[in-house]
Amino acid sequence: MGELTLIERLRELIGPPGPGTIMGLGDDAAILEPKAGLTVLTCDAFVEGVHFRRDYDALDGIGWKCMVANLSDVAAMGGFPSQAVVSVCVGSGVSEGDVLELYRGMLRAARKYGAEIVGGDVVSSDDGLIVSIALLGVVDADRVVTRRGAVPGDALVVTGELGGSEAGLAALMAKLPVEGEVGAAVRRHLAPVPRIAEAQALIDVGTPHAMIDLSDGLSTDATHLAEESRVGISVREDLLPISAHAAAVSDALGLDPVELALRSGEEFEILVALPASEVERSIEHLAAITGTRLTMIGQVVEKGRGSVVVGSDGSGRPLRRTGYEHALGRER
């Protein structure tokens, strides 16, 4: 199998470039039309055995999830994704068909959320499969939301439900039968969605001060948001929207669902700090526009008060980076 055969098949799979892309695959670089607004640029790498396992999902699903992680980053800035370039490192035991299947999944996610793949590189490695995606997006200058704008008094809200992704992974690792709530948790882990429409709806209806997507887990990502905004954060355990899947898997495996919800990474929900006065109408608007639940889970406090998780008995413990940081951590 030579590079060119595969590259030719990838070009066929990807098809002609969409509007806004003048030159896609097949040259030294892609050429894109400029868009109104600011440019968003993000990248993420995914390593077999660290970020995904081929015995847990097919490559189409793995491709989907890799792309979603990048789409989610653009969503969390208030942006719309547009074009991606992809590097795939192919170890022994990865066939041409495998790479095509991976691309099919990436393309499926990209297209569903308005983006396309405009370039790529396929190289050999001595190891398993490694996927690196860089994604461009666009955001109106007056709609950018960073991690930095949270102020004391803000409410902390989160889209969707928590704990399902980590629960799904725990179920896979424990080889629980993939059915019922357990099956739902596994699907949640393997096939997340980016909250692009949700982020837009929140910006439409209010003035989010800071946003971050939950890729490393609520504890970790809330800590990032607090640090970048130079504030403290207080999360209330009793308010966490723990998913039924997470609860079911917790029951089956004897896990603490609250800890699961705090630690669970790759949820790709959006954590938002916004004025307390906007919480009610944000919840209503999000439900009306997207059908997605929005839950107030705590508040932003002065930095000096630190970041805490408040238990149901009112006692606080420090909010910490936990669990789900893959990077250099090898916790998985």
Next chain:
Amino acid sequence: MGELTLIERLRELIGPPGPGTIMGLGDDAAILEPKAGLTVLTCDAFVEGVHFRRDYDALDGIGWKCMVANLSDVAAMGGFPSQAVVSVCVGSGVSEGDVLELYRGMLRAARKYGAEIVGGDVVSSDDGLIVSIALLGVVDADRVVTRRGAVPGDALVVTGELGGSEAGLAALMAKLPVEGEVGAAVRRHLAPVPRIAEAQALIDVGTPHAMIDLSDGLSTDATHLAEESRVGISVREDLLPISAHAAAVSDALGLDPVELALRSGEEFEILVALPASEVERSIEHLAAITGTRLTMIGQVVEKGRGSVVVGSDGSGRPLRRTGYEHALGRER
């Protein structure tokens, strides 16, 4: 070593974002100001043991070369590089200091050629070091040059000299003493430069019809250009600007310098098809503006005549993709 310590040190190393970058590292994505002109986007991945070896060069040099490969792709479109995002997969035996040194080299190359690093991801892998770079650039709409515009009758010209990079690699593999011309070949292999100013000068003084950077070797890249332009190409052996380094290493190792020049990858010279009437003034202008040699090495012919290398005796043989395609080939 946790992710955050390293990320913090990388942020310190990278420093505050330059003009045109509103938000660099530290958020879900970078936010960039739009630029006048079209956007160029490219990506390349580099795998330890396939694209580089740590016993051949320090990580600073490896970082330089990885960035140059991307800068060169932007150059070959007629563009100027602007912002990069970088994913680094870190295997066992790679320290925090190693990652910083790699970044220093990438930053050195980016900054020298007008670009900056605005985002990145550091993840663990089970293998060696893998670097994936995506690079943005900008190009005026009326100055884009792709691989597709070559027409029969065009002259084929190339910047700089050929063979040095492969000669340097051969010298490293044969453990020749790194001194004199051999040392120059090794430096040529390890520390290439992107031909950004050269590409611009050629566009300033003439109307290049097609350009490609020599990353896979003249034979392979000329074939790519011919295929994308749907033409044939005739390269004359006796016109090839074989570097003195390549000749010296060929002597020492009993290699054929012409074959070396045809096969040598990672030269990062620019191969250009332009109107024959523009050759003379392009050569003069390039020398005057950049000091870089430009050499006519052949011509573009009708597709039906195929692509050939014409020997010094006038006999032709097919121009083929050869040697230097890393991707999935594992030739290295």
